[in-house]
Amino acid sequence: MDLAFISQHYPLYVKAAVLTVVIGGIGIVLSAVVGLICALSRYYKIPVLRTITVIYTELSRNTPLIVQLFFLYFGLPKAGIVLSSEACGIIGLTFLGGSYMSESILSGFQSIKKGQIESAESLGLSKAQIMRYVVFPRAAAAAMPAVSANIIFLLKETSVFSAVALADLMYVAKDLIGMYSSTTESLFMLVVAYLIIILPISLLCSVLERRLRRGGA
Amino acid sequence: MEGLKIIFEGSNFLRLLGGLWVTIRIALISIGLSVILGSFLGAAMRVRNKAVRAVCRAYLEIVRIMPQLVWLFIVFFGIVRTFGINLSGETSAVIVFTIWGTAEMGDLVRGGFENVPVHQYESSQALGLTKLQAYIYVIFPQAIRLLIPNMINLSTRMIKTTALVSLIGVTEVLKVGKQIIDANRFEAPNAALWVYGTIFLMYFFVCFPLSMLATAIEKKQKKLSA
Numbered sequence: 001m002d003l004a005f006i007s008q009h010y011p012l013y014v015k016a017a018v019l020t021v022v023i024g025g026i027g028i029v030l031s032a033v034v035g036l037i038c039a040l041s042r043y044y045k046i047p048v049l050r051t052i053t054v055i056y057t058e059l060s061r062n063t064p065l066i067v068q069l070f071f072l073y074f075g076l077p078k079a080g081i082v083l084s085s086e087a088c089g090i091i092g093l094t095f096l097g098g099s100y101m102s103e104s105i106l107s108g109f110q111s112i113k114k115g116q117i118e119s120a121e122s123l124g125l126s127k128a129q130i131m132r133y134v135v136f137p138r139a140a141a142a143a144m145p146a147v148s149a150n151i152i153f154l155l156k157e158t159s160v161f162s163a164v165a166l167a168d169l170m171y172v173a174k175d176l177i178g179m180y181s182s183t184t185e186s187l188f189m190l191v192v193a194y195l196i197i198i199l200p201i202s203l204l205c206s207v208l209e210r211r212l213r214r215g216g217a
Numbered sequence: 218m219e220g221l222k223i224i225f226e227g228s229n230f231l232r233l234l235g236g237l238w239v240t241i242r243i244a245l246i247s248i249g250l251s252v253i254l255g256s257f258l259g260a261a262m263r264v265r266n267k268a269v270r271a272v273c274r275a276y277l278e279i280v281r282i283m284p285q286l287v288w289l290f291i292v293f294f295g296i297v298r299t300f301g302i303n304l305s306g307e308t309s310a311v312i313v314f315t316i317w318g319t320a321e322m323g324d325l326v327r328g329g330f331e332n333v334p335v336h337q338y339e340s341s342q343a344l345g346l347t348k349l350q351a352y353i354y355v356i357f358p359q360a361i362r363l364l365i366p367n368m369i370n371l372s373t374r375m376i377k378t379t380a381l382v383s384l385i386g387v388t389e390v391l392k393v394g395k396q397i398i399d400a401n402r403f404e405a406p407n408a409a410l411w412v413y414g415t416i417f418l419m420y421f422f423v424c425f426p427l428s429m430l431a432t433a434i435e436k437k438q439k440k441l442s443a
Contacts, residue, residue: 058421058425058428059421061424062373062424063377063424064377064378064381064420066383066391067380067391067420068417071414071417074398075409077409078406078407078408078410157284160286160381160384162384170290183298187290194282194284195282199282
């Protein structure tokens with residue numbers, strides 16, 4: 001292990017890690033928004049929107065992110081839609097994550113017993129009020145473990161961004177291996193960088209889960 | 218539309234299917250190995266010895282925390298460097314996906330056994346079955362019923378994840394697609410749209426039936442247990 005090499009090149013990793021976190025973060029937040037919309041449209045069985053949601057979910061869940069990204073980045077420009085690498089990364093991650101989030105959130109909604117909703121109705125709450133005060137808070141708690149698993153899954157999926165020329169961690173590692181054949185050092189920094197990103201989030205999620213389980217049950 | 222024609226020109230479509238088969242073959246070999254090794258891991262995760270369980274748990278967490286692509290890089294670039302062994306991209310991929318699949322499969326097997334209620338073990342004991350008999354006739358059939366949909370879902374995940382092997386130089390469907398696009402750069406400048414669209418749908422038609430099957434089995438089981 002060449003420590004001088006590491007101290008010389010770690011700023012590249014820091015920059016790449018920031019990019020991974022920013023694009024991953026935006027993608028994950030948008031995934032949650034798309035997921036919530038999809039879950040609501042399926043929960044309330046909104047006619048046309050629901051069909052679109054089901055088709056979208058199946059398409060997104062049954063194809064790899066790298067293929068989705070290739071289509072966005074190399075395919076769409078031929079149809080006149082040119083997207084930057086960053087935009088491709090965010091759109092691709094949202095396309096993939098939206099369906100996973102939607103499934104998790106929907107099963108959270110479905111975990112609320114019918115009796116609860118009927119009681120709320122008999123108390124004279126409107127549909128929106130029922131969602132706001134009865135269904136949503138408890139569905140969110142129920143969906144939390146699955147949603148946090150999705151967040152970690154999506155963070156890990158960002159590793160394929162290098163395929164669409166985003167200078168993320170994998171890209172930097174591959175670059176350094178190619179240029180200096182400093183394989184051990186480059187891979188070491190790569191692993192450390194991912195650990196720094198994923199471990200705290202993973203720990204945070206399990207702490208949150210434990211607290212919710214104690215409070216919710 | 219000339220891009221669409223390119224796909225069906227000559228043997229292009231067959232070549233794409235051949236490329237898809239490369240990744241699916243890697244997935245199938247890894248799934249097979251993972252099922253065997255994962256069953257042992259799952260069994261090891263249920264022994265009383267705390268040290269064994271801790272080691273298994275650590276293995277699972279270490280494998281899970283890193284993106285699969287990082288593991289591919291570590292094996293493909295790192296092993297060559299450290300041990301001087303030259304592994305092909307395909308071999309590296311099978312190694313990585315087996316290590317990963319074993320971890321996930323082990324966790325599923327553990328979950329499958331844990332979901333069989335304790336009274337099932339106790340009732341078989343009360344009926345005078347030996348431990349082996351209890352496992353063969355009572356526990357396994359129930360555990361496997363719970364396990365199968367999850368195994369199918371893991372398989373689709375494996376098939377999707379093996380698409381990453383193009384990034385360690387395996388000539389699979391994305392690479393073949395790129396070759397076709399490059400070869401027809403002048404005759405069909407918009408080939409990329411159609412070729413990558415076709416690959417997208419190819420993956421969909423492989424994974425969708427598997428997902429449907431898993432959902433159908435799950436639904437049936439829910440009805441049976443309700």
